[in-house]
Amino acid sequence: MRRFDPSADQILIVGLVEGPEGKIRRVRFLVDTGTPHTVIDAPIMDSIGFGAHLATARSRLWGVSGVIDGYVVKAPRLRVLGHELQGCSIAVHDLPNDLGVEALLGLDFFRGCYVGIDFCDGTLEVRPRHPGIPRSTVG
Amino acid sequence: MADKQTWDEIKKLYPDEWVILVDYSLDDNEDVTAGTVLAHSPQKADLRPALADPEDAAILYTGPARPLSGVMVRFGNETV
Numbered sequence: 001m002r003r004f005d006p007s008a009d010q011i012l013i014v015g016l017v018e019g020p021e022g023k024i025r026r027v028r029f030l031v032d033t034g035t036p037h038t039v040i041d042a043p044i045m046d047s048i049g050f051g052a053h054l055a056t057a058r059s060r061l062w063g064v065s066g067v068i069d070g071y072v073v074k075a076p077r078l079r080v081l082g083h084e085l086q087g088c089s090i091a092v093h094d095l096p097n098d099l100g101v102e103a104l105l106g107l108d109f110f111r112g113c114y115v116g117i118d119f120c121d122g123t124l125e126v127r128p129r130h131p132g133i134p135r136s137t138v139g
Numbered sequence: 140m141a142d143k144q145t146w147d148e149i150k151k152l153y154p155d156e157w158v159i160l161v162d163y164s165l166d167d168n169e170d171v172t173a174g175t176v177l178a179h180s181p182q183k184a185d186l187r188p189a190l191a192d193p194e195d196a197a198i199l200y201t202g203p204a205r206p207l208s209g210v211m212v213r214f215g216n217e218t219v
Contacts, residue, residue: 002168002169003168008203008204009203009204010204012204014165014169014170014171014197014199015169016169022194023193023194023195024194024195024196025195025196025197025198026163026171026195026196026197026198026199027197027198027199028199028200028204030204041183041198043183043184043186043187043190044190044198047187047190047191082169097182097183097184098205099204099205100200100202100203100204100205101200101204102198102199102200
């Protein structure tokens with residue numbers, strides 16, 4: 001379970017992503033179930049070795065401000081909300097400067113999980129529904 | 140390199156800026172509570188050179204996040 005500010009306009013959660021050579025970046029994820037895939041800002045991913053040369057697919061992010069093209073990589077480790085995912089796909093896009101966040105935690109992160117959001121206490125809980133899904137709880 | 144500062148101090152010193160923090164500390168919620176500012180700028184693109192070096196760093200915006208979409212409703216002078 002993680003705490004968030006229930007009076008803020010968005011739910012922001014700090015998480016960690018690891019690059020192919022073990023470099024680590026900690027960023028703020030905007031919890032955004034309106035985005036199907038988890039997205040991390042391109043310069044941040046590039047700085048840990050995830051350039052476009054490691055792309056497994058192309059991706060396209062639609063928003064009210066237009067379309068941003070990017071690519072998909074497989075990250076060795078993504079740790080958010082007390083859960084650690086290994087080998088998960090992350091879309092890499094140049095997020096707008098004025099967005100004020102470095103990453104979007106998309107719907108894919110929550111699939112197969114119970115998700116509880118308590119706006120009275122400001123807590124967010126993610127619990128795998130089935131123990132066999134490839135993620136581990138780390139705290 | 141600057142001294143380690145609390146997140147509250149960093150937000151006051153660099154309002155509405157992107158910061159790269161190294162030697163950062165976390166609380167039990169895994170929120171960043173302190174760190175050493177390696178670089179800062181209102182423009183994220185300015186941080187690209189400094190971002191390449193550290194093995195472990197936090198990249199955070201000190202201001203509020205902006206909505207991706209949505210409607211801001213204004214009643215009189217009040218925004219809700």
